[in-house]
Amino acid sequence: MDNKSDVQKQFGSTARSYVTSEIHQKGKDLQLLLAISEITGEENLLDIATGGGHTANLFAPHVKHVTALDLTQPMLQEAEKFIKGNGHKNVEFVQGDAEQLPFSDQTFDIVTCRIAPHHFPNIEKFIYEAYRVLKNEGYFLLDDNVTPESDEQDQFYNTVEKLRDYSHFRAWKKTEWLKMLELQGFLVEELYRFEKTFEFDSWCNRMKLSKTSKDEITNLMLNSSQETKKRFHIKIKGQSILSFKGEAIIIKARKAF
Numbered sequence: 535m536d537n538k539s540d541v542q543k544q545f546g547s548t549a550r551s552y553v554t555s556e557i558h559q560k561g562k563d564l565q566l567l568l569a570i571s572e573i574t575g576e577e578n579l580l581d582i583a584t585g586g587g588h589t590a591n592l593f594a595p596h597v598k599h600v601t602a603l604d605l606t607q608p609m610l611q612e613a614e615k616f617i618k619g620n621g622h623k624n625v626e627f628v629q630g631d632a633e634q635l636p637f638s639d640q641t642f643d644i645v646t647c648r649i650a651p652h653h654f655p656n657i658e659k660f661i662y663e664a665y666r667v668l669k670n671e672g673y674f675l676l677d678d679n680v681t682p683e684s685d686e687q688d689q690f691y692n693t694v695e696k697l698r699d700y701s702h703f704r705a706w707k708k709t710e711w712l713k714m715l716e717l718q719g720f721l722v723e724e725l726y727r728f729e730k731t732f733e734f735d736s737w738c739n740r741m742k743l744s745k746t747s748k749d750e751i752t753n754l755m756l757n758s759s760q761e762t763k764k765r766f767h768i769k770i771k772g773q774s775i776l777s778f779k780g781e782a783i784i785i786k787a788r789k790a791f
Contacts (some may be wrong), residue, residue, distance in 0.1 A: 577643040583650030587613025594622035608694040648677040652705040668789045676785040720787035734775040
């Protein structure tokens with residue numbers, strides 16, 4: 535099974551839990567995305583991999599039109615229920631692939647993508663597509679989990695995420711994002727870093743993990759180096775993991791070239 539089929543299978547079965555997830559629904563990053571967007575109310579916005587629809591829902595009252603795109607039909611259906619339930623009528627729902635967007639060149643004023651690119655197998659194709667569908671001088675607002683610059687800790691985090699979620703492909707380093715965006719022709723204007731606390735049990739349960747998989751992740755964290763435990767703020771009680779902290783960034787990049 536390829537990664538995109540994995541994504542559809544995984545998120546098709548857990549769609550509702552992502553709509554109601556606290557970290558997705560109420561993350562402080564949502565309001566920051568809106569605050570840095572410089573919107574006037576006339577924008578045509580594309581939200582790639584909309585998931586539970588939280589970003590599309592946030593922007594809907596503030597822009598002219600929102601297109602919410604996702605690879606997984608059950609996820610789109612849940613997002614539509616959520617957004618229409620909030621009274622927003624200017625949102626269109628499209629099933630599609632982030633690496634092969636079904637839109638013409640220079641269609642959108644803003645492209646957003648939140649907590650999703652770590653699932654994309656060809657990240658450079660995704661960046662190219664976001665660039666292609668943006669109008670000149672349009673903005674790309676990227677929000678995703680990232681890894682430390684340390685190769686050991688990068689590998690640790692991606693291994694943990696893959697064990698939890700087989701549709702996870704790769705979380706990238708901050709420097710990798712900056713390089714890929716600039717090489718595509720984006721001008722990175724703003725970058726924000728923030729930490730995310732994951733309560734271990736709810737983080738595992740959202741993916742309906744088996745006890746075997748949960749124990750495997752627990753053992754990996756328990757046996758990690760002291761530097762890694764400190765870097766990820768892993769809280770341990772006895773032989774159980776209580777919580778840990780991940781890192782995420784928001785990047786505001788302009789289609790400048």
